[in-house]
Amino acid sequence: MSVIDRPKLTLPGGADRLLLHSCCAPCSGEVMEAITASGIDYTIFFYNPNIHPQREYLLRKEENIRFAEQHNVPFVDADYDTDNWFARAKGMEDAPERGERCTMCFDMRFERTALYAYEHGFSVISSSLGISRWKDMQQINGCGHRSADKYPGISYWDYNWRKGGGAARMVEISKRERFYQQEYCGCIYSLRDTNHHRKAQGRDIIRMGVKYYGDEEYEQNPASASVIPATNV
Numbered sequence: 051m052s053v054i055d056r057p058k059l060t061l062p063g064g065a066d067r068l069l070l071h072s073c074c075a076p077c078s079g080e081v082m083e084a085i086t087a088s089g090i091d092y093t094i095f096f097y098n099p100n101i102h103p104q105r106e107y108l109l110r111k112e113e114n115i116r117f118a119e120q121h122n123v124p125f126v127d128a129d130y131d132t133d134n135w136f137a138r139a140k141g142m143e144d145a146p147e148r149g150e151r152c153t154m155c156f157d158m159r160f161e162r163t164a165l166y167a168y169e170h171g172f173s174v175i176s177s178s179l180g181i182s183r184w185k186d187m188q189q190i191n192g193c194g195h196r197s198a199d200k201y202p203g204i205s206y207w208d209y210n211w212r213k214g215g216g217a218a219r220m221v222e223i224s225k226r227e228r229f230y231q232q233e234y235c236g237c238i239y240s241l242r243d244t245n246h247h248r249k250a251q252g253r254d255i256i257r258m259g260v261k262y263y264g265d266e267e268y269e270q271n272p273a274s275a276s277v278i279p280a281t282n283v
């Protein structure tokens with residue numbers, strides 16, 4: 051299926067504006083292009099206090115801003131309130147991915163998205179989070195609905211962005227745009243666990259800020275990139 055074969059999307063309940071939570075440029079690229087192609091009026095809401103360290107957070111955010119500007123899509127740069135995120139993650143530091151810490155993490159991001167939607171005249175929220183095959187879509191949708199239900203008049207759009215070739219186009223667009231390719235989910239615990247896993251496999255640990263989609267030179271010789279290794283966890 052090519053880009054032009056996407057189905058025309060409509061918002062639930064006949065709504066005419068969408069607040070789209072975005073986790074990063076690679077995940078939101080296809081989601082944004084699908085929404086744009088359907089003529090839906092939407093705004094990006096970037097609220098991801100889970101991403102650590104800050105330089106990784108800024109890298110992911112800047113990529114997303116660049117792409118939003120390219121499409122003339124309004125971009126709301128929300129707080130990087132990491133203290134709140136760490137407070138809520140207390141006691142869940144060793145939970146596995148897709149476990150209780152991730153439920154907390156999705157809840158927190160959706161709660162802020164729903165609040166912003168409520169205060170700024172949006173009636174529908176959604177997120178790019180579910181397009182990644184690494185994520186549990188049911189878990190994400192549960193968090194999205196639960197957060198939307200806290201505010202009257204707000205609903206969560208649980209559209210499956212992976213279907214109809216969406217997952218493949220996500221990679222195509224990322225390569226076309228040469229997006230920064232993050233190598234861990236986002237929080238410091240996912241960085242720690244991914245590095246442990248890599249070490250156990252005899253692989254190099256994550257080096258931030260070096261890997262970009264479509265970068266064949268890096269793929270062939272990753273050791274050639276000069277970066278600061280992520281050894282802080």
Ligand code: SF4
Binds near residue numbers: 100147148238240
């Ligand atoms: S692994 Fe990902 S979804 Fe889970 S808590 Fe960490 S950043 Fe959030």
